[in-house]
Amino acid sequence: MTRLLPLALGAVLGLALHAPAAEAAARKPASLAIVHARVVTMDEQLHVHDDGTIIIDGGNIVAVGPAGLEKDYATARTIDAQGNIAMPGMVNAHNHIAMMAFRGLGEYRTDDRLRKFFFPLESRMLSRRLINVASRQAAMELAVAGVTTVVDMYYHEDEVAEAVREVGIRGVLGETVINFPVVDAPEPYGGFQYAVDFVERFKDDPLITPAFAPHAPYSVSPQMLARIQQAAERYDVPVLMHLVEPLDEWERVKARFPEAAGFGDELEYLDSTGILSPRLLAAHVLRADDKDIALLKARGVGIAHNPKANTKGHGGLSPALEMMRAGLGVGLGTDGPLSSNQMDIVSIMGYAKRVATIRHPETTTYTPPELVAMATIGGARALKMDDRIGSLEPGKAADVILVDTRSLNMQPLYDVYAAIAYQADAGDIYTTIVNGRVVARDGKVLTIDLDRQQQEWNRVTREVAEFARTLDY
Template identity: 45%
Template sequence: MLAVYFFREDFVKNYLKNMLLIGTLFLVGCSSLIQKKENASIIIKNGTVLTMDKNNKVINSGVVIIKDNKIISVGNKELLKVYSAKKIIDAENGIIMPGMINTHNHLPMIAFRGLGEEGIKNRLFAYFFPLEGEKLNRDLIYKATIHGSIDMALSGVTTYADMYYHMDEMAKATKDVGIRGVLGETVIKFPVVDAKTPYGGIEYAINFIEEYKNDDLIIPAFGPHAPYTVSKEKMQEIENLSKQYNVPIMIHVGEFDDEDKRLNLKNKSVIEYMDSIGVLNNRVLLAHAIHLNEKDLDIIKKREASIAYNPMANAKGATGIARAYEMLNKNIKVGLGTDGPMSSNQVDLFRTLSYASSMQRLKYNDRTIMTPDVVVKMATIGGAQALNLDKKIGSIEPGKLADIVIIETKSPNMMPNYDPFATLVFQANPSNVDTTIVNGKIIVENKKLKTYDIKKNIKQMKEIENDIAKFAKELAEKAKKIN
């Protein structure tokens, strides 16, 4: 009986031991069936996602997953079960949208913002150019670009296109703040601050392109000023170089109603002239494009060129209203721009959004056109298409670069928020931008810039203002006397 007892005790011990082992294996097996979360860099949750994809998909209570510098997944709250990240951003029912794209600017002119507003008739030639000739230099261009880039980052602009001088200084400043730039070195027929000889900008542009052709934030380009300030031969040379280096060309076209006369054209428009000399193609971005006819638009469509629509600057300068509604109906690529900070006094796109809609409705006497979703498209994927960057940016889709902004909807001006597109176009302003992410890096968080010392920049801009003020006032008095 005693032996039987010990047998039974050993049996029970072994049985319990085996059961414990089996239970452990079962739990391990079950845990392996539970999907292990994938690592991401940033998760954005709890917002209305305006994807701006080809179907214009909107995701309520949406989630965006970012890994390194790219978007890897977009969807609903189910994604939170799949991904984990050290950085989780709660959008708090805000609007999650692609970073906005300003397709035309002259950013360093922000140093001159507010000048020449005394009713000067020929403001470009009597005031702008002389002011630049006297006061522009490398140091000012760098510091002013810092200031303008900060202004844009805080207002949800993640990419801007620019035509100006000393583009290497602009590139450094743009990268120091952390936004994306398509930067075209200006080419013009007279000496300027960075070129002592006419058309010296071509050589400068080549050097700039060579330096930045593989940069992750800077896309170098050529910026011939206009057909009436760049000769036929130089335009063709720029076109050949643009093709060789596969970089964009940005040019002012149709901004004024007398450009055909400036070129001594007979029975031919400026667009027809550009087409006839072989410099109109899908690498060309036409800034303004106001004074164009239907035939011009058909040529632009055929050549697959793009347009930067600058409604606020054009209204302020009384240069006219571009036919943006017709351009869009012809499937021409159209982005939004502010023009230089002396033209619209803005570098953000919020007021431009409203102008883009309102000016077209006024032009065509039709309040049903240019609906908010169309306007937001121009500020995002439309701008990306105009710059031939739509495979990389402009929408919130897996595989694209993580250029994303979050617009808060808790401020009084944002409430109520029935339609996020209408809220953006007709209610929002730069102060509503909570977060700006560029290339997967958080540039602005909780409405505060993270990449540059704003106090330092304010001091720099005060020094620039003190240096310029007296000369600018004297120049304005002289310019007012010139017809």
């Protein structure tokens, strides 16, 4: 009753000046409203609001609905999307972003590129500084391209985390554990302790999800895989691993770890270590028969599908379509900047379709909504983060991108999913919002000192270029 009194008094006295303030007080507070957007929610029912509104408060989406919804909220800031598309930010489900420093090198031969190029570059050039500067550069490119969550496995992952957090996108970042000495671990498997420290440090970060990253089945022993799995369970964090990538992977595993020879196949062997679990995001999985797919499904393993990297390299075409149809969580990734050279997920959607059609010329493969789903909610499901990211729904994190539909390549726009999957390119994304914060707009990152980054980037790439000249290719 007392609350109504000032309003009633105001009305009686004709104090029009006070009315809007009183009305605002009745409205719910919100930090940001996106209005007049074609909202592609990617929720379970694939709701699209042709003239839609998204209400954000702090880091979360509080409401999604038709035009006019914003009238119920006292909003600090409003973005008029002018009919352009608003959709969930994309997930790049597999990457090694610090290798951005080496992109474009050693491209003239692929037969022995790893030994002749990768390893000398990594052993000579890798440092905390290079990893930090290159990761920041890569995170900028991802942010501008509408990737709001990047999955990464590398060394000095704390430097990757600092860079990703500074730019302001989300990272699921795994410290690599491998059976030989590397830049951040002089002992074989030294990455394990590094990973434990990394996980403890970033465990409660709002943007960073720290993870363990056993490199691959042929480079990590069954004992270490079991130990990693136990640690991941103790800390309740994901595990990231390359799986079934080289053509001779199973042969390599058996040659290195004789105990594997007692098992019928690679996945059966890996299952004995406990590593196949819902925590695992497996990158590639280039060969899997029905039995393998059933086992991966039963264990709840998520899949990162990297068609551009797989076809630039020599791994072959992944059965990603079969895995998705079997109900596994399948997301899209690029792999590192040396493997596919591009970082965006927009162009991977159409590419995944083309690759699937080459593998299955006799049948219809992905539909456009399935492709957009893999780029967004599919990646979230593969990471077991679909309760938090991947679609535009109340209660989820405010990771939203705006796609310009007035560009020539986006016209005509008859089917919004087909336009996103096949017509859009990364340059059409003009606003990237992560956790409620506008991180990039009109092709520019807004969160960091761009001049300083440019200077540091120039220094790093000059040093890399100098050393690369001494390598044989």
